[in-house]
Amino acid sequence: xxxxxxxxxxxFDNYDESIDSREYRRRQPDRRNNRNTTMNGRPPYNxxxxxxxxxxxxxxxxxxxVATGALAITLVxxxxxxxxxxxxxxxxxxxxSTETKPAETTTVAATEANRTTDTVNTDKLAIDNFxxxxxxxxxxxxxxxxxxxVWNNQAFELFxxxxxxxxxxxxxVNDLSGKLTGMNVYSMIIPNHTEMGLPARLKDSGDAPTTxxxxxxxxxxxxxxxxxxxxxxxxxxxxxxxxxxxxFKSDHHWTGLxxxxxxxxxxxxxxxxxxxxxxxxxxxxxxxTGSLYNYAEGIDTDTVHYWQFPYSVTMDITDDYGNxxxxxxxxxxxxxxxxLAYGVFIFGDNPxxxxxxxxxxxxxxxxxxxxxxxxxxxxVPYLTCNYExxxxxxxxxxxxxxxxxxxxxxxxxxITDVLFLNGVMSANNADHFDSIxxxxx
Numbered sequence: 001x002x003x004x005x006x007x008x009x010x011x012f013d014n015y016d017e018s019i020d021s022r023e024y025r026r027r028q029p030d031r032r033n034n035r036n037t038t039m040n041g042r043p044p045y046n047x048x049x050x051x052x053x054x055x056x057x058x059x060x061x062x063x064x065x066v067a068t069g070a071l072a073i074t075l076v077x078x079x080x081x082x083x084x085x086x087x088x089x090x091x092x093x094x095x096x097s098t099e100t101k102p103a104e105t106t107t108v109a110a111t112e113a114n115r116t117t118d119t120v121n122t123d124k125l126a127i128d129n130f131x132x133x134x135x136x137x138x139x140x141x142x143x144x145x146x147x148x149x150v151w152n153n154q155a156f157e158l159f160x161x162x163x164x165x166x167x168x169x170x171x172x173v174n175d176l177s178g179k180l181t182g183m184n185v186y187s188m189i190i191p192n193h194t195e196m197g198l199p200a201r202l203k204d205s206g207d208a209p210t211t212x213x214x215x216x217x218x219x220x221x222x223x224x225x226x227x228x229x230x231x232x233x234x235x236x237x238x239x240x241x242x243x244x245x246x247x248f249k250s251d252h253h254w255t256g257l258x259x260x261x262x263x264x265x266x267x268x269x270x271x272x273x274x275x276x277x278x279x280x281x282x283x284x285x286x287x288x289t290g291s292l293y294n295y296a297e298g299i300d301t302d303t304v305h306y307w308q309f310p311y312s313v314t315m316d317i318t319d320d321y322g323n324x325x326x327x328x329x330x331x332x333x334x335x336x337x338x339x340l341a342y343g344v345f346i347f348g349d350n351p352x353x354x355x356x357x358x359x360x361x362x363x364x365x366x367x368x369x370x371x372x373x374x375x376x377x378x379x380v381p382y383l384t385c386n387y388e389x390x391x392x393x394x395x396x397x398x399x400x401x402x403x404x405x406x407x408x409x410x411x412x413x414x415i416t417d418v419l420f421l422n423g424v425m426s427a428n429n430a431d432h433f434d435s436i437x438x439x440x441x
Contacts (some may be wrong), residue, residue, distance in 0.1 A: 006257025011160055012229050124236045127221040127431075130214040131235075133242035136214065137199035138360065142208060145296035149208040153300040154249040155292035156194040158210045160430035163219045163328045167277050168224045169427045173420055175230035178419050179407045186269075187224060188232040188418040189217045189427045190262060190375050193247035194237055213424050220427065231307075232269050234262035245298060249289020249300045252425075253342055256305045256378050263382035275385035280307035285344060304341045306331050306378075311359045318352040318401045330355055330381040345377040345390060352400035355391040357384035364388065368417040370408055371395055374422040391415065395422075395435045406439040 075222055088292040123129055142151030149156040159260050169189075177185040194203075195213040214235060214394055221231035238246060238254075246258030254262075260277060267274045288302040309332065315327045327347070335344040346353050367389040376392065383390045391413060393406065410418065426432045 001018045007379070009274055067198050078207065078365045079085045098437070125233050125265065125269055127231045127233050128218065129236070130216070130218055133196045133197055133239040135197050137201065144209070147301060148292055149198065150296045151198060151202065154197065154296050155278070155294065155295055155299050156198055156208065156251045157192055157425070158208065159192065159194055159213055159424060160211055161216045161424065162211065165217070165428040166216050166220045167292060168430055168433050170220050172433050173229055174225040176436070177225070179440060180410065183415045185229045185230055185408060185414060186417065187229050187268065188234055188262065189220060190218065191235055191238065192252065192424055194244045199248055216424060216428065230269070232266050234265040237265040248288065248290050248302045250288065250293040250302050251342060252292060253290070253375060254378060256307065256345070257395060259378035260382060262379060267386065268422045272318055272386045275309070275382055277307055279310045283331070283333060285335055285337055285341045288341035289339050290342065304344055306344055307360070309384065310355065313381070314356045315346065316354045317347060317350045320397060320400050322401055330363050330384065339439070342377070346380060348377065351394055351396050351397040355381070355384050357388055359385050362388045366417065367391065367392060367413065368414070368419060369415045370419045370421050371439065372421045373426050373432065375426070375432045376421045377399040379421060394441065395432060395439060398439050405441055
C-alpha cells in the first residue's frame with residue numbers, strides 16, 4: 001500500500017509551517033384588574049319630587065342632562081385608567097412592554113445557542129454505529145498509480161490496515177492512558193479521503209484495492225478500555241459531509257473544513273459549546289500542490305481554507321533545539337501556494353506548540369494536550385474555543401524538545417484533558433506506535 005506506512009515518508013511534513021439547551025420564555029396572559037367604577041356618587045338627578053311648575057322644564061332638559069352626565073363619566077373613567085396604568089408597574093400597559101422585549105431577547109439567545117450547540121444526535125456519536133459515506137458518483141473510471149488511486153483528477157491514498165494492524169495501537173492507547181492519572185483521556189482516529197470520497201462501486205469491485213476503514217476504526221474503539229479512554233466518533237460527522245470540500249484532491253490530509261466537522265464531533269461528545277465558522281474570518285491560499293500531486297498526471301490543485309477566530313490566540317512554538325518563539329495567531333498567513341501550503345495550520349509540524357486563548361467559551365483552568373501527527377495540525381486551532389490552553393505534541397519529535405516525559409509534562413503544566421488524535425494510516429503503523437510510546441519514557 002502507500003509508502004506513507006514507512007517512517008521516512010513523514011519527513012515531508014516537517015516543514016515550518018448536547019443537546020440543544022435552547023430555552024423558551026412562557027408568556028403569561030395579560031391579567032387586567034377589572035374595576036367596577038361607579039358614577040362617583042353623584043346622582044344623575046334629584047330624587048325629591050319636583051313641583052308641577054318645574055316638571056315640564058325638567059322633562060325638557062332631562063335628555064340633555066343625562067347625555068352630558070354620561071359623557072363626563074366616560075371621561076373620568078378614561079382618566080382614571082390612564083393614571084392607574086402610568087403609576088402601577090404591574091398594569092397592563094407595563095406588561096405589554098416588559099413581555100415583548102424579553103421575547104425578542106430570548107429569540108436572539110436561542111438563535112445563538114442553535115448556532116453553536118446544535119441538537120446532538122446520539123446515534124451519530126455511537127462508537128458502534130458507522131454510517132457509510134455516499135459520495136456523488138459520475139460513473140467515471142479510475143486507475144492505480146504509484147500506490148494511490150486516481151479518480152476524477154483526485155489522488156486517493158489506499159488503505160491496507162486490518163484488525164491485526166490496529167491492535168497494537170489499541171494496546172498502546174489503553175496502556176498509556178493508565179499513566180495519565182487524574183486526566184480525561186480521549187482517542188480520535190480519522191478516516192482518509194479514500195473512505196469518504198471514493199464511490200462504493202470502485203472499492204467493492206476491487207478496482208480501488210483498499211480495505212474498510214470503518215471496520216478498522218470500529219474494531220479499535222470496541223477494544224479500547226472505556227474506564228481509561230473515551231473514543232470519539234468523528235467518522236459519521238465526516239460521512240454526512242462527504243460531498244463537501246473536506247479532503248484535498250492533491251494531498252493526503254483533510255481540509256480546514258473537514259477538521260472542523262471532526263472538532264464538532266469532539267465538542268458534542270464532551271457537551272461543549274461549538275465554535276461557529278460564521279463568526280470567524282475566512283482566509284484562502286490558492287494553488288496548493290500537495291503530497292500526492294506528483295504521483296500521477298492530471299491531479300487538480302487545491303485551495304487551502306482557514307478561519308481566524310473572533311478572539312485572540314497567542315502561540316508559542318518550540319523547535320528541535322529547544323528554542324521558543326511567540327506568534328499572535330495559530331495560522332501562518334504569509335504562506336503561499338505550492339507544495340507547503342498545508343503549513344498555514346500552526347506553522348506545520350513542530351515538537352511542541354502551545355496556544356493560549358481568550359475565548360469566552362473556554363472553561364477556566366481547562367487545558368488539553370494533543371498527541372498528533374500532521375493530521376492534527378488543521379484540527380487543534382479549533383480547540384482554543386473551549387480550552388484556555390492547547391498543548392500540541394508531535395509524536396515524532398516531542399521528546400527531542402522536552403526535557404521530561406509526556407505524563408510529567410502534563411502534570412507540570414496543569415493538563416486536564418489528553419487527546420490521541422491520529423489519521424487511520426498512523427493508527428495502523430507500528431513505527432508510529434513506537435514514537436508515541438517514546439514520548440512516555
